[in-house]
Amino acid sequence: MKILQIINSLGTGGAEKLMIDTIPLFNEKKLKVDLLVLNGNETPFFKTLQQINCCNIFPLGNGSVYNPFLIFKIIPYLKKYDLIHVHIFPSLYWVALAKMISFSKTKLIYTEHSTSNNRRKYFIFKLIDRYIYSFYSKIITISSEVDNNLKVHLGFKSNRFEIIQNGINLETIKQTKPIIKTEIALNIKKDSCILIQVSSFRYPKDQKTVIKSLTHLEDNIVLLLVGDGPLKTECEVLADTLNVSERVLFLGIRMDVISLLKSSDIIILSSHHEGLSLSSIEGMASGKPFIASDAPGLGDIVRNAGIIFPINDEIALAKEIQHLLNDKTYYHETVTNCIKRAKNFSINNTIEKEIHLYKSLLQPIS
Structure with missing residues (x-):
């Protein structure tokens, strides 16, 4: 199973920290998980993941993550992996549009990390979001509040969503x-x-x-x-x-x-x-x-x-x-x-639930 995680960058933030913490653990469990970043500036998080040397890191440049030409840079990677797991806007949009343009059959997962955002204030973005999110086979929400808010915003059936809480490495902290x-x-x-x-x-x-x-x-x-x-x-x-x-x-x-x-x-x-x-x-x-x-x-x-x-x-x-x-x-x-x-938020629980979701999406339909 080959998984590609995609995120805007490895700057500061909880989703970015999650990449640093989870990707090494995925690979320890014999999953091949790599990372693509829209902006490859060598931040402390970027350098840390490089030093761990547990995965391939693919930077798409050092420019703005809002550049729509990134869509075309993403397309080749859709063919190389069994599943693409995306985090954060605008990666959310660019990966969906790359799938649409390329007619790729690779399945997409998106993790929603926030309870709200400015797009949800406007009806036009509600319509655009419904279209973009429709390209994702599963939408992970990281808490019940995130889950409820996104369901109201998108109006999708509940079976498109799965709550998987983010976690931390309790032993490392100890x-x-x-x-x-x-x-x-x-x-x-x-x-x-x-x-x-x-x-x-x-x-x-x-x-x-x-x-x-x-x-x-x-x-x-x-x-x-x-x-x-x-x-x-x-x-x-x-x-x-x-x-x-x-x-x-x-x-x-x-x-x-x-x-x-x-x-x-x-x-x-x-x-x-x-x-x-x-x-x-x-x-x-x-x-x-x-x-x-x-x-x-x-x-x-x-x-x-x-x-x-x-x-x-x-x-x-x-x-x-x-x-x-x-x-x-x-x-x-x-x-x-x-x-x-x-203690309710162990990263091991996060990893196990995501692996289970990956496997369920890649199982052949009987």
């Missing part, structure tokens, strides 16, 4: 060691309290609310922001405007995220909506209390394990942070509940 606080950055001291958010700087992520919360917290509380993206500059300007720039450290893309999580005192994910956030699950598995905004696709994962605060409410967030720091019993109870919740 074995990873923290970094000594003072080695993370020069202005972090032994008595500093570290908050951390790991996410790209693009909507729907909401680092701004976390930055604003610092104005309601003690000066020894610092914030690590891991990731990159188009909204990073706005966040840097905000930190400077609020006079907290010395307490906000922009660390960029890091490959030692788990070590940073374990070095921090509180882990936060402020967002407007999510699909099934791997960052949130890694945060809950790290042995530190996890706080999340009550956003679609995020609140339901964290509720009754970690702590929830209202979207855009920096004052409520600051109060929750202070409560954790002042009440050690509450702190440790939250940690225990988070670790217990994270």
Whole structure:
């Protein structure tokens, strides 16, 4: 069985991280799984997968992922694999159109990673989406909320969809060691309290609310922001405007995220909506209390394990942070509940369910 995964790039993001975590495991299970990226910039994720040397990586260039000529570059690959598994828009569109133009019989799977997107606001895109998604034999949704929203949007029969939750490597997280606080950055001291958010700087992520919360917290509380993206500059300007720039450290893309999580005192994910956030699950598995905004696709994962605060409410967030720091019993109870919740999201379950789906689609019809 030869499978080709296709994604826009290996920049930051949960779907991109999933490629790094799952492709080596697929190949360990004797599946031949390769990766095609529309944009082949050598990001840290790209270099990591190269170093693992578990699969072929096919970059289609270094230009815009929105270039429709990528359709013609995709077509030759449709003939070389038994099944194509696609992630993220616009890969979703380009692969479907490549199949249409080439009359390829290769079966397609698409994984929907988000509860919502801007296309769903417009009726014309509802019609276009219905056409594009019709080329996919199966649509994987990563949570019940993602599943319900997409079914309403497309109006397809339920048997076209399958819920397979994203997962994390719990054993790797358990074995990873923290970094000594003072080695993370020069202005972090032994008595500093570290908050951390790991996410790209693009909507729907909401680092701004976390930055604003610092104005309601003690000066020894610092914030690590891991990731990159188009909204990073706005966040840097905000930190400077609020006079907290010395307490906000922009660390960029890091490959030692788990070590940073374990070095921090509180882990936060402020967002407007999510699909099934791997960052949130890694945060809950790290042995530190996890706080999340009550956003679609995020609140339901964290509720009754970690702590929830209202979207855009920096004052409520600051109060929750202070409560954790002042009440050690509450702190440790939250940690225990988070670790217990994270155990429901093992990457091994994700792998087994996807392999089963692949085999079911490739079985000859009797």
